[in-house]
Amino acid sequence: MLKVWSLGLFGTLIALVLFQSTNSLKVLGISSCYTGHVMPHSGIFRALVNRGHNVDLLMGGDCCETKMAKVFPNASSCNSVTIYGSHEIVANNQIEGLFSVRETFAENGTGVAFRETNKFLRENSDYDVIMTDFIILGAHIAAELTDVPIVAMYLGPFAFPLEGEEMIPLRSVFLPGLPTFLVEFIEIVGVLIYQLVNSEKVYEMVNDINSEFNMEPKLRNAGIRFFLPFVYYYYFANLIHMGPPDLFLSSLDFMKHKNNFHHVGYIPDEVCFQPLSAEVQDFIAKAEKPIVYMSLGTVFQMELSKLQNILEELASQTTYSIIWSASDLHHKQLKAFNVKGPNFLLVNKIAQLSLLMDGRTKVFITHAGANSLQEGIYSETPMLVFPGFGDQPFNAHQLVEHNLALPLVELSFAEISRKMELILSPEQNAQIRDSLKKSKNIMTSLGGFEKAAEIVEQVERGEIKVVDPPRLVDVAEMLYFMLYLFLGVLTSTVVLFFMGLYYCCCRKRTAKKENLN
Known part of the structure; x- marks a missing residue:
């Protein structure tokens, strides 16, 4: 009986292996x-x-x-x-x-x-x-x-x-x-x-x-x-x-x-949670100020002079412990300035989601790239947004309008400091974290x-095929119309302004002649 059972089990295992191999894509x-x-x-x-x-x-x-x-x-x-x-x-x-x-x-x-x-x-x-x-x-x-x-x-x-x-x-x-x-x-x-x-x-x-x-x-x-x-x-x-x-x-x-x-x-799966480097872990362990993480993405490039200004401001400030993960090109350029500070760390590679999931990271300054956005939401980290190009402006708008982030008008420490005070205030922080939790729940419910x-x-x-979907609004055609309408209104306004100006000048000139007479 045991022999028959063993042979049956062996046959089942062989069948499973063969089934998996034939269904492997x-x-x-x-x-x-x-x-x-x-x-x-x-x-x-x-x-x-x-x-x-x-x-x-x-x-x-x-x-x-x-x-x-x-x-x-x-x-x-x-x-x-x-x-x-x-x-x-x-x-x-x-x-x-x-x-x-x-x-x-x-x-x-x-x-x-x-x-x-x-x-x-x-x-x-x-x-x-x-x-x-x-x-x-x-x-x-x-x-x-x-x-x-x-x-x-x-x-x-x-x-x-x-x-x-x-x-x-x-x-x-x-x-x-x-x-x-x-x-x-x-x-x-x-x-x-x-x-x-x-x-x-x-x-x-x-x-x-x-x-x-x-x-x-x-x-x-x-x-x-x-x-x-x-x-x-x-x-x-x-x-x-x-x-x-x-x-x-x-x-x-x-x-x-x-x-x-x-x-x-x-x-995210386990691979998304890469270990933080020893340098970053040491900086966090020694940090006595609220930790702020900044990353502006790996694609969009800014003028070097602007980057140097913000580098010097962040390195010299004493209010926050700031970690800036710069792109390879920016990191190489900024490193050459040899600017350092006790409350500032410049890196070019970082386990971003692992850092955001660390409860000591209080705020995420981001370009609002799609991957950073979803990691910010998953970690429920309040964000300050300073977008570059492409989908980033739209993403930034959505984050702000859904109360998940606050906007940066410019990339300067003065502006960052103003918004940090707002985002870390108890009432504002609680509202943003509540909004982040709701968005995360929707996002993580989809598989x-x-x-x-x-x-x-x-x-x-072949179980999912391309279907004929509902038609979309031709946005470009509509915007062409809106642009022509806007330019028409603008042109009419300018014409009316100069006509009014001309009329006023003529009246003054006429009145002046009458006075002389």
């Missing part, structure tokens, strides 16, 4: 090398491996060696190619940053990414499913040339209203302190700059690719050319949407509509990396 993950993209992508890759799948990587720049080896060492293979560089955007203001993203989304993200991905897939075609980074639309279109199921991943806002819904501000800039009417005008101009400089270029490049490779011209047939590449995924691709939906969507009702976005929120991996499996099995 070969996945190709394609990503840029930006930290805000690598971190969420690697979490999904880890979840796929934990579910018994094999993941190959196609990464931009030297990402396999510099980043993926640390956060996803169990890739079956990792190929670093020029699919997409880690493009650093140098801009003195947010509008200038809008001009700079053309290289991010169009030249690199569409043109270069398509050529390199298409070349790779011609030589490596035995994949069951492909997962792409939303920023690399060209890679997604190259994958469409194969018969392999595809799913994209996006961490960031998608606040476009459906036809018939109320329009919300698109927040292309974040300029607290300026008059509302002026900010609204600059926002319209900013959105139109993005449309003309970037979206129209992506539209042309996609159509050229479609024509050259005899692909269906989806954008042209659908008459869609606004806010690419984001809107492309809404209409034509399955997309895993990460992050806090209460901030990233125009409303939570968006999740009720049948469309191609699959919301998974954010739940995180595990849910994303499940969606990848469902896409591969």
